[in-house]
Amino acid sequence: MSTTKPNGRSQDAAAEGGSPAADPPGGIELPGHFIPLTRKYLRASLLQQLAEDGADIPQFTNALHCLASWRHSQYRARLLHLLDDYLPFLPDGDTTCLADITDAEKAAAHRRFIDGVQTLLESANYRRLREEDIQALLDAKTPYGLHLNVDLTAFDDVLIYYRGTDKRIREARNPWLLYLRKERFDEPLFQRLFLLLKLKPMERRIEEVMAEDGIDRARAEKKVRRIRGALPVGVTSSHIYLKLFKRIPKIDVEMLFPNTKIAFRPFDKLKLLVTAGGGTVAGVAGTASKLLVATNPITLAIALAGLSGVVFRQVMGFFNTRNRYMMVLAQNLYFCTLANNRGALTLIADRAEEEDTKEDMLLYVFLARRDEVSRADLDEVASEIQTFLQERCGVSVTFDLADACGA
Known part of the structure; x- marks a missing residue:
């Protein structure tokens, strides 16, 4: 695996904004700020808690509705501003911009867009993968899948954010045991993965x-x-590409980049060497012996045809191995893709609105349950919220008090 570190704007972005991953992407993840509950279920649980307290349920229902409406209006405005900045870099736009834009204005729009996307992802409780984490994932060896070489220096911007981790059990036959026995192993996953890429200008x-x-x-x-x-076709340095995926194996992050180069695993190379080399040698030896005893043109033609068949079969075996790799790549991208470009931006904005709304509802309800509250009580309120989510809703969450208290 040959990879290189990105430079340019992507490094600046790492220093300027975006919260880094709090733990290694291949390790055990501590509870994050993401609240894995629907807004409807959370609102019902909160209203049930208030009903047990003897509160005025219609009044609180209206208040929670107003909170949600305010957040929706706020995020709609944020999304429209981001889309305006995205227009000069949109790969699949179907409208025409009649206004001329200068290079300085385009550069400013680029900076605003990158910063705005990072802020939006943080609001949606995504975590940014640190540069060293990306490098480790690209360099890691997979026991089952593709090996791809990725040149990160080809990009001006590389942003990878994830939300939630999981794992699944996979079974695979061990080639070193002649495929006679299946082995089980854990495959770590990113539940959601966001990727932003922009190629460097050609010059x-x-x-x-x-x-x-x-x-x-x-x-x-x-x-x-x-x-x-x-x-x-169509991938250029003038566009910014946004991708959103679900349940991506951590070990296969490299397959999401457009500039990947397929590399065979050592076992595949050994298998091709043995089968192709051995088969070809055997074919040549057999053909040579037939040529030595050949007494007529028909025998000679049959021998040469046999040799050609052996060589063709070995060459086709090589390409069939490559095609199997490409099929795995296509299947993973097809079934794991959630949205691209403008659709990805809209979906992230929707998820950010959802997260902020849930945080607003939790903070509002637990503040309202107190007769009076001071700034010194906020940590205690956050602890009560986490206990409520754990005991009543069955989820472990580190409540983001600072985000909930901000507008």
Whole structure:
């Protein structure tokens, strides 16, 4: 696995904003701020608690509705502002912007958009993967899947955020045991994974390759164009790409990048060497013996056809192995993708609104249950909320008091 660290705006973003992951993405995750309950269920649980306290339920129902309406209006405005900044970089827009935009205005829109997306993700209780965590995931070996080489230096912006971790049990036959026995192993997952990517401009990337590899401009340009030519049609440095996935195996994060290069596992290389090499040698030996005893053209033609068949079969075996890898890649991306670009931004805004609304309802209700409250009591209120969520709703959450108290 060959990977390199990103530079440019993505490093600046790591320093400027976004909360880093509090624990290694491959380890056990402590309870986070995400409240894994629907707004409807949480509101019903809160109203039931208030009813047991003898509170005026219609009054509280109206208050919670007003809180939700205010949050919806606020996030609708935030989303519209973000979409305005996203328009110059939108890959799949179907409308035309008649107003001219200068380079300075475009750069300012780019900065606002990146910062706004990070703020939105934090509001949705996503955690940012640190640079060292991304590198560790890209370098890790998988016991079952693809090995892909990813060049992170090709990007101006690389943001990866996740929300929630999980694991599933997988079974696979061990090739070193001749596939006679299945082995079970845990496969860690990201329940939700957000990816933002923006390629570096061609000219700047050429200059970087010249400096990195110590080659002239012509060779550097040829190298960069060859690599960019392998990207999907329409992928350019003028666009910002947003991707949202569900239940992505942590070990397969590299397959989400567009500039991946397939690399075979050591066992696959060994298998291809043994089968292709052994089969070809055997075919050549058999053909040679037939040629030595051949006394007519028909025998000679049959021997050469047999040799051609052996070589063709081994070559096709190589490509079939590669095709199986591509099928796994396509299946993972097809079934795990939730939204792209504008749709991903809208979905994140919806999730952020949902999280803030739930936090608002919890804080409002537990403050209202007290006759009076001071700033010194807020930590105690947060503890009561966490106890309520644990005992009545069955979820373990670290309530984000600072976020709930802010607008």
